[in-house]
Amino acid sequence: MHHSPLRIAIDLTPLQPGGKNGGAKILTLTLLQQLQYLSPRSHFLLLTAAWNCDELCQYENERVRCYQVADWPLQKYLEERQFISLLSRQLPRKIKSKLFKQSILKARNINVLFCPFTSTERCEKGIPVVSIFYDFQHLEYPDFFSSKERDHRTRFLQKAVEDSSAIACISDFTRQSLFKYFNPQQTHISVVPIAIHQRWSGLRETEVQQQLAILNLESSNYAFYPANYWPHKNHRFLLKAYQSYLAKFPNSDLNFVFTGSLEEEERMLQAEATNMGLRDRVRFLGFLNEQQLEAIWRGCKCLVFPSLYEGFGIPLLEAMAFGKPVLSSNSGSLPEVGGDAALYFDPCNSHEFVKQLSIIENDKALCKNLVQKGHQNLKRFKPEAMAYRYLEIFVNTTKKNEAL
8 A cells, every 4th residue: 555654553451461451452553563664654643642652662663662642640630530520520521631631643743543442532524534343242231331431431421422534344244233233423334343363472392391391271071252251251150050061061071271360260260160160170370471372272172162142252263363162151252253163152141051062072973064165265364464454444534534
């Protein structure tokens, strides 16, 4: 793509340490690297926060600079005092923007603001905004959220719809949900699937075995479920369904390995697993680094993914990239991502899960076929095409803004 060099600001203030942002963090950092390669004359301004500045400074180079967004004392004062905060919300938007916003972007001649975590709080008038939308889980599963959290998320997404010049949805399922709940007007909507499954370093077999030995998995036959311990990830269903599986197939040596963030929820699930008699069959390994995760992927029997709701489903493609059969929920975007290269089940039906897991464990021919189909399915998700599509959106959005 031939285009004038861009000055792109990327709002990374919502980025959290570790894995709390889920796949959005990996997607964002992967895009940052790929965009530099695809657009070698463009410059990038990373808007950072106090809690992530040190982590993000490692990405700085001659074309990438970090800018730590300051916490305005007055804004913090208003947020901490409810009655004054109420008054602040009643102020006209123009007055608030003068009180609380620095002209960070205009002062640096930024062409476009990219909001990969959806938040458009850092937008400035006259500078187009491109945001990513992931899911609308709080509207599909309201019981997983307090009424306050649901209201907050709805207002947050509504603001992002209104502020965005262009929106990238990570799946067609997400795009359809966006129109279902918000019906965006005069905004360019694109579907840009996530393709970050080729990021793994490629550990040697000796390194894989070393990592598995450290994790005490070197001689274990296990299914893998990488997911933060959010309610919609459906870990409790999986534990109960696995208990039923072992009751029906007591000679099975197939164990489970869970990885992910949210330590308090992990401890509660561990206690439940112990009470169910699964203490020796289910391993909770917390948040791991990339080398450890790669070793677990290479050593696992299969991916099991029982999620109730997904805007995409990155682990399905990762499993296929590692040549592992996939047993997936049939909810949300998962059939769109997995295509015919996965075995599906109803994530609320334990009998169906038990039946499908038995097939995965025992039918070698079917698993081989799934792996082959997985390699074919991956051709639909190319990292270079993903980054190119985002760059195309930035260029087109900038041109439209300049034409106004």
